[in-house]
Amino acid sequence: MKSLTPTLFTVALIVLSFHSYSQPASSKTLDLNGSSQYVNCGTVNLSGSQVTLQGWINVQAFKPPTAPSPTANITSFIGIEQPSVGQCQIRIGDGNIPNDRVQFVLYSGSAPYKVHSATALTTNKWYHLAATYDGSTMKIYINGILDTTRVVSIPIVANSIFELGRSYDNTRILNGDLDEISAFNTALSESTIREWMCKRITPNHPNYAQLAGYWPLDEGSGNTTADASGNGNNGTLFASPTWKNSGAPIGDKSKYVYSNSFDFGIGSPSGDSIHFTSTSGNIDGAHIYRIDSIPYVTAQPTGVIEFDSTTQWGIFDIGSASYDARYYYNGNPMATGNDCNLSFSERNNAGSASWSGLNPDTVNFANQFIGFSSSGRKEVGLSITNNGSLAPNFTATQPTCNGGQDGSISVSISGGVAPFTYLWSTGGSSNQITGLDSGIYFVTVSDNFGCTAVDSIVLDDPNPINVVPIVTPATCLISNDASATLFFPGGGSGNYSFLWDDPANSTTISASNLTPGVYHVTITNQQGCQQIETVTVGSAGPDPMPELGESGFYCSNTTITLDPGNAGGPYTAYSWSNGSSSPTLEFNGSGTTSVTVTNALGCVGSDTITLTSVTPDFVQLGPANQVGVTSLTLNAGSGYVSYYWNNTQTTQSITVTNAGLYWVEVEDDNGCISRDSVNVTFAPSGVSEIESGLVKVFPNPTSDILNISIDKSISVSGIELKTLDGRLIGTYTQNVSVLDLSKFENGIYLLDVKLTNGNNEIYRIAKN
Template sequence: NTWYHLEFKNIDFVAKTYDIWLDGTLVRAGHAFRSQSSTNISTMFLYNFSGSGTAYYDDINVGGVSLNLSTMPTDVLCAGDSTGTATVNSSGGTPPYTYAWSSGATNQLATGLMPGGYAVTVTDSLGCVGSDSATVGSPPAILSSSASIDARCNGDSTGSIDLTVSGGVAPYTFSWSNGSTMEDQMNLPVGTYAVSIIDSNGCTSSDTALIAEPTALTLTAVVTSLACFGDSSGSIDVTPTGGTPGYNYTWNNAATTQDLTNLVGGTYTIFVADSNGCSTGDIYTILEPTQLISSGVTTPDNGTNNGAIDLTTIGGTMPYTFSWSNGATTEDISGLVGGNYTVTITDSNGCIWTNMFTVSLIIGLDQGLSAPRLEVVPNPTSGTVRVTVALPATGKVQFSLNDLRGRQIFAAEQQANDLQIEQEIDLSNLPAGVYLLQVESEGQRSWTRIVRQ
């Protein structure tokens, strides 16, 4: 499809013919010269044509006007979009040209191209065809990765995000959901953070990062208060939850253990720190019951077993139980003979209080002021008593000790040369009970009770 245009000058064109050989092959024979001129042709010169019948020949290098193409692609702005273009520039051939791109475009400039290779065919006005291709490139996609560090303690702002960006066309700008425009983020509380990344071509990408936090560090405790006043049976059993395990304990009594035992009553403060240094504390109170004590009002025995003890108990932890030395189990006791009585009081925690009360024995005398006056000590007793007798006059003094049935247990007689005498009586071998001592001097009698414990 290559056309060759030849122009010959200074030739007698009458009755002249010419042959055209191309690379040794006859391509045109006996062709008559015609005098004409044309534009856009190559001009060749043949010399020394003269005379009819004489052949003149020479080798002529004939070159056509070739169709030359060059392409210029423009890469897409962002990975995956269709903003690429390709331009084909044509020269040679015979304008005007028509264009056919593999993308379907029919213009010199093909637009809306995605990354890839595109072929173009250019045809000139004489039907000559040229072809070329162009490759539309793309920057790499914007890639991002984030490494987040969670908040150390519940409720604080110690989280951080380290963002790494590649691809696209640097430099980048950043827009975070918390308003920051920095690439990396610091001092963050718990939450989800979104970032929009824009490169220098205006291409965008997004990423998210989560800042977590430990659950709140809290303490629960089982507190055991004192059972009895003044003891050290208290304890505190502490259980930490939340935070980051690996706890350290500091008590206001200098202890560093998790739990405390053998505590006296009082207030105890604990501080707990987890492995991240997050801390919390609490205050616990070991309660102490008031002291278990008792007091009593005694009613003396006048010799008719009518003594009594009215007991009052306070403190400790109610209810109480009572155990008297005479076997009674009530709080108050009555119908008592003169003597000492011991009570043991036990509260509901097992705390014990012991007290002793003395019921006095009042002796009534049926004689006048001239009767002997008696003093017996100790009374009550479990051994020997000393009887001191104050006499109105000297003379014989008789002693008689009887049980309550009237049986005589002991008898003695002294000659009093003074107005006061003493007599010892051993009761150690006698059963416990009440005995009646009678002292007689010069016809005058006195009586008193002696209690054998």
């Protein structure tokens, strides 16, 4: 695949220059269906001693050899056929001749006189047919060449309905196209036929005065066609024949050569011209012609930036000719300053549906011509393209393997002026680049004249080896009864070699005795290309998947129950690392524990967990029994993540005023939970001296000195002095006997004597 890249222009735009002609010379044509469509031109008088009938025909299908008459293999072309009234016509085929031979028929008033061609026509090809009678000889011309004659001296009786594509009845209607039909009341000479067969009839025709009827068929639409002779023999179209662009080689000016070679040209009023020289072939002659009007089809191929729509040049070869053509562009204003970008657009004829690009293979900027070599019918017009006459022609070797880098491209140049320089998108500067992978590659070619062309070619990546692994899974994850084989949807598995990375290093299309896992097989084709295919082997299962949870810490004051779950189960057997076979395990201490389970299929699975026991940071609220007077503050201590008291408070400490059981639950940094509780009671309030049998305080009230007497039968751990709201303001040893209260303000205080047996003696002290 090639693509063009603009170098001098950024917009591909077709610029059409319109000439002053109002009717395109390439004209229209009528396409008849062979059964009901034709043209009736009314009565035309061709009686007399001389006549000429001529026109262009393209037969799409000849009439089959059907008997009996009147079908008689006949395809009608033009003329008059009214039995016993008049006859002057050209038709193809007859009852006693092949259905592809041209026949000329005249009626003398008593009998028809016929002559037919030696040359056979072929379908889907345009021919110019002419038949003349000069009073002594009937002649048939095919493409301007005299084909056959018949000497006869008769009067012509033909003053009746003149029809195009029909005679006698509808069974003989033409299946094909016709164009440029004319009839003369004289016998045209061979040179006149040749001179005018590739151009339209004008008053300059030497026999214009003898023109009985002329139907150019240029309307392109409608149900009538004009008689351009001025005789008023306008044609009526029956059954709506199809109007379409004509493929007949008709121009505004033409030249001809009838020889086994040709070397001639034709110019234009602007000064540009084209010259054709035959090089080989079975040649009988050729016509060249110039069309000075806008073509019906103007759309141009990709890469054409401007097209000279005012002039097209054509060649109609008679026989089969190969030739060289040179177009001298001096005088064409479109060519000025565009030498490097001059090229051609081509078509077979004006009936073609589109134009194609035609790169010149010869350039001579000094003499201002570009040329091409070709053969057969052709019409060309000057165009301006991105690359002009420079035509890179690629020869490519695609990469051998998918993803390979052994592709190569070489380029040769037609057109342009040697020597050439090259610059590839890879940086290469010769006419060949190698070591290529797939992708698009551009080359910029410059010739000795300084003209530049850019073209590209795509190297295609060969298809990868198309393989589909087919896996038979293992029974369990630990089983080695799996297998894998390779399937090639496109066939051809026998054309590959294999190497697996399984334990056996298998070299066949299949590998067996596989355990679940990922395997790779290297596939090599006949070209030595390798592809590594990944094959994943699983288990049919279900395989047990015990889950003991995540390893980590647990609190020593909790119990851990390890449960492997039931994924891939149900499980039929359990084996713990401590020897237990129960479904669950009560765990304590620190360490690693594992379990192996077995399901009903005999498949096993294991899991392991490592747990570390941590001791909680236990909370302590103090003595289990605590006495307050009007309130008591309980403090759980700092450093915990969270606190929760049974009175719903969440602070580190709480102050209570009611007796009862109070507890707090705390969480430490390890997430461990601990709880402590106290029983709170409140002593009655008063300022009188409180004495028990074991501890005495006096005097009470006191102004500064307070005496303490402790019975020797009890043991005291410490003495605290507090405010009524429980705030500690003094701490004393167990042996103290005198307290100096002079530094404290007057008021009520609580003396808390803490006994070693866990009990407290609380005294209300008044300081005056």
